[in-house]
Amino acid sequence: MTIDYTWWKDASIYQIWPASYKDSNGDGIGDIPGIISELDYIKDLGVDIIWLSPMYKSPMEDMGYDISDYEDINPDFGTLQDMQDLIDGCHTRGLKIICDLVVNHTSSEHEWFKESRSSLDSPKRDWYIWKKPKYDAEGNRQPPNNWMSYFSGSAWEYDETTGEYYLRLFAKGQPDLNWENEECRKAIYDSALKFWLDRGVDGFRIDVAGFYSKDQSFGDAPIFFKDQIYQPSKSLTSNGPRIHEFHKEMTREVISKYDVMTVGEMCHWNKEEALKYVGASRKEMNMMFIFDLVELGCENSDRFLYSHWNLLDFKNAVQNQSDFIKGSDAWSTVFIENHDQPRCVTRFGNDKKHHAASAKLLAMLQTTLTGTLFIYQGQEIGMTNLPKSWSIEEYKDVYTTNYYKEFVKKYENEPDFEDKKSKLMDVINLVARDHSRSPVQWSAARYGGFSTVEPWTQVNDNYPEINVKLQQHNPDSVLRFYQQSLKLRKQYKDLFIYGSFEILDYDNEKVFTYVKESGSDVLPKAYVVLNFSGDKVEFTPLIKGDFKLVSSNVMESEFEQSSLSPFEGRIYIVE
Structure with a gap:
C-alpha cells in the first residue's frame, strides 16, 4: 500500500x-x-x-x-x-x-453590514440577507419564516432603519452574508x-x-418541535444548492x-x-x-x-x-x-x-x-x-x-x-x-x-x-504522558496515523479493544486495549502473536499482566 x-x-x-x-x-x-x-x-x-x-x-x-x-x-x-x-x-x-x-x-458592527442596513438602495444591501416582514391575522408583524436561531428564538432580526428583517442563524449581532452575491x-x-x-x-x-x-425559497422549515414556533432550519440553510x-x-x-x-x-x-x-x-x-x-x-x-x-x-x-x-x-x-x-x-x-x-x-x-x-x-x-x-x-x-x-x-x-x-x-x-x-x-x-x-x-x-x-x-x-504518546504516534505513524482500524470486542461494555494495521505484511500490528470502567477486569489477548508493550498508563510497580485496573490502557506492538 x-x-x-x-x-x-x-x-x-x-x-x-x-x-x-x-x-x-x-x-x-x-x-x-x-x-x-x-x-x-x-x-x-x-x-x-x-x-x-x-x-x-x-x-x-x-x-x-x-x-x-x-x-x-x-x-x-x-x-x-x-x-x-x-x-x-x-x-x-x-x-x-x-x-x-x-x-x-x-458582526453587525462590520462596515459592510453598517452600509447594508443604511438604506434599501445601499450598494451593499444585497451583501446580507434581507426580507420583508409577514403579518398575522391580527396585523402583528412576524419574521419572514419559522427558522430558529442556533442560539434560540427566531433566526430573523427586525431592523427599524429599513423596516426589514435580516437573517442571523446565530446571535443577534451575527448577520448572515449573502453568498449569492x-x-x-x-x-x-x-x-x-x-x-x-x-x-x-x-x-x-x-x-x-x-x-x-x-x-x-426561504419557506418555512418542517415542524420538528411541535410545542415551539421556531423550528430547526438545517434542511434549508445547510448543504444548500x-x-x-x-x-x-x-x-x-x-x-x-x-x-x-x-x-x-x-x-x-x-x-x-x-x-x-x-x-x-x-x-x-x-x-x-x-x-x-x-x-x-x-x-x-x-x-x-x-x-x-x-x-x-x-x-x-x-x-x-x-x-x-x-x-x-x-x-x-x-x-x-x-x-x-x-x-x-x-x-x-x-x-x-x-x-x-x-x-x-x-x-x-x-x-x-x-x-x-x-x-x-x-x-x-x-x-x-x-x-x-x-x-x-x-x-x-x-x-x-x-x-x-x-x-x-x-x-x-x-x-x-x-x-x-x-x-x-x-x-x-x-x-x-x-x-x-x-x-x-x-x-x-x-x-x-x-x-x-x-x-x-x-x-x-x-x-x-x-x-x-x-x-x-x-x-x-x-502532561508527560501526552508528550510520550505524541512521540509514539509519530514513531509508528504508519499504524496510528494511517493504519486501518478494527474493533475486536464490540459487545464488551467495559473494555474497548482494537487493532491498527498498516496494510503491509511486513510491518507489525498495534493492539490497543482500554478499560473504560471503574472495575478491575481480566485481560486476555484476543489475537495471537508476540506482544511488546509500548505504552501503559499505570506505573510499572502496579502493572498486572493478567488484569486491567480501573481505566487502565495498554498499547502493544504485535509481531
Missing part, C-alpha cells in the same frame, strides 16, 4: 482559545503576547500546528465569531504586529499556524483569506462550512495558490454527503470534523436535550469516524475536545476518583486513531469541567444563557418548573461550552497563573491540583 504522506495528515494540531490561554498584560484577558510566551511549551508538547480561534476585531457577542474587521486584531488580544510576531514565532520553531475562517456571517464573495476572499495567507498563515479551520448556501460551487470557487480562486490546509466544521452528515466536501478529487476542503463522538448523547438539533451513553455507543461513534475514509480519497480528523465541547475527562472518563488514569486513557485512544489529530488547550493536563456548584449566572456563553432564558420563559409557570430547571442545570453542568473556555491552569498561583488579576471568566477551582507547572516536574503526569 502506497501512503500519501502530507504535512497536514501527519500533523498533531493544538487549538488555542485566545481569551483563555494566557494574559500577558494583567487585564484578565488572554492575549497574543501571552501565547507567544508559551510557544516553547507548545513545541515541547510535540505538536506541529497551532489552530488559533478567532483573534479578529470583534464586539465579542459570540466570543470573536462575530467579526467586525477581518483585517485587524481585537484590541484585547493585541495588535497586527503581535499577530505577525506569533506567525513568525511559530515558523521559527518549525510550527505552522492556522486561523479560524468565519465567513458565513460577520458575487461581489460579496470576492470581498470575502480578499479580506478574510488572502490578507492572512499573504501574512504567512498556513491554512484555516472553516466555521460552519456547510451553511453558506441557503434555499432561496450552491454550497459545493462556493467551496470549489474559494479553493480555485484563493486556497489552491498557497501550500495550506483546510478543515471544515460540518457537524452531522451522512457519509455520502460528507465525502462531497472532502474527497481529494473534489478540491473543496482537505478534511472535516465529524461530531458523532463529541456529541454522544445529545440531540442533534438541541445539545441540552441529553440522554446518557454507554461504551457500545462510544465504540459506534469511533467506528463511524474511522470508517469515514474507507474506500474513498478523503482524509479524517481525530478530536474529543474543542472550544464548543466540554472537557473529555469529565464527559468520558472519571474526573474524581480516576482523574489521571482516565485522562491518559483518552490520550491513548486519541493518539492511536487514524487521521489528523486535534488537541485542545488544557486537554494535555486533564483539565476538567467547571464545578457543579456553578449557578447559571456564572455562565458566559451566549448559546447557554439564551437557551436558559427561553427555557424559563417557556416553563416558569408549570408546577414542576423547579424540577425541570434542576435537570437542565445538570445537563448544562455536563455539556455547556463554558467548560472548555475557562482559563488554562498554568500554576498553583492565584488565578491559576493565567493572570495577575481576576480573569474575564472564573478559573476552575481545582487549579492548585491540576496545572502545567505541577505536571512538568512529575514524570507520571498527564
Whole structure:
C-alpha cells in the first residue's frame, strides 16, 4: 500500500482559545503576547500546528465569531504586529499556524453590514440577507419564516432603519452574508483569506462550512418541535444548492495558490454527503470534523436535550469516524475536545476518583486513531469541567444563557418548573461550552497563573491540583504522558496515523479493544486495549502473536499482566 504522506495528515494540531490561554498584560484577558510566551511549551508538547480561534476585531457577542474587521486584531488580544510576531514565532520553531475562517456571517458592527442596513438602495444591501416582514391575522408583524436561531428564538432580526428583517442563524449581532452575491464573495476572499495567507498563515479551520448556501425559497422549515414556533432550519440553510460551487470557487480562486490546509466544521452528515466536501478529487476542503463522538448523547438539533451513553455507543461513534475514509480519497480528523465541547475527562472518563488514569486513557485512544489529530488547550493536563456548584449566572456563553432564558420563559409557570430547571442545570453542568473556555491552569498561583488579576471568566477551582507547572516536574503526569504518546504516534505513524482500524470486542461494555494495521505484511500490528470502567477486569489477548508493550498508563510497580485496573490502557506492538 502506497501512503500519501502530507504535512497536514501527519500533523498533531493544538487549538488555542485566545481569551483563555494566557494574559500577558494583567487585564484578565488572554492575549497574543501571552501565547507567544508559551510557544516553547507548545513545541515541547510535540505538536506541529497551532489552530488559533478567532483573534479578529470583534464586539465579542459570540466570543470573536462575530467579526467586525477581518483585517485587524481585537484590541484585547493585541495588535497586527503581535499577530505577525506569533506567525513568525511559530515558523521559527518549525510550527505552522492556522486561523479560524468565519465567513458565513460577520458582526453587525462590520462596515459592510453598517452600509447594508443604511438604506434599501445601499450598494451593499444585497451583501446580507434581507426580507420583508409577514403579518398575522391580527396585523402583528412576524419574521419572514419559522427558522430558529442556533442560539434560540427566531433566526430573523427586525431592523427599524429599513423596516426589514435580516437573517442571523446565530446571535443577534451575527448577520448572515449573502453568498449569492458575487461581489460579496470576492470581498470575502480578499479580506478574510488572502490578507492572512499573504501574512504567512498556513491554512484555516472553516466555521460552519456547510451553511453558506441557503434555499432561496426561504419557506418555512418542517415542524420538528411541535410545542415551539421556531423550528430547526438545517434542511434549508445547510448543504444548500450552491454550497459545493462556493467551496470549489474559494479553493480555485484563493486556497489552491498557497501550500495550506483546510478543515471544515460540518457537524452531522451522512457519509455520502460528507465525502462531497472532502474527497481529494473534489478540491473543496482537505478534511472535516465529524461530531458523532463529541456529541454522544445529545440531540442533534438541541445539545441540552441529553440522554446518557454507554461504551457500545462510544465504540459506534469511533467506528463511524474511522470508517469515514474507507474506500474513498478523503482524509479524517481525530478530536474529543474543542472550544464548543466540554472537557473529555469529565464527559468520558472519571474526573474524581480516576482523574489521571482516565485522562491518559483518552490520550491513548486519541493518539492511536487514524487521521489528523486535534488537541485542545488544557486537554494535555486533564483539565476538567467547571464545578457543579456553578449557578447559571456564572455562565458566559451566549448559546447557554439564551437557551436558559427561553427555557424559563417557556416553563416558569408549570408546577414542576423547579424540577425541570434542576435537570437542565445538570445537563448544562455536563455539556455547556463554558467548560472548555475557562482559563488554562498554568500554576498553583492565584488565578491559576493565567493572570495577575481576576480573569474575564472564573478559573476552575481545582487549579492548585491540576496545572502545567505541577505536571512538568512529575514524570507520571498527564502532561508527560501526552508528550510520550505524541512521540509514539509519530514513531509508528504508519499504524496510528494511517493504519486501518478494527474493533475486536464490540459487545464488551467495559473494555474497548482494537487493532491498527498498516496494510503491509511486513510491518507489525498495534493492539490497543482500554478499560473504560471503574472495575478491575481480566485481560486476555484476543489475537495471537508476540506482544511488546509500548505504552501503559499505570506505573510499572502496579502493572498486572493478567488484569486491567480501573481505566487502565495498554498499547502493544504485535509481531
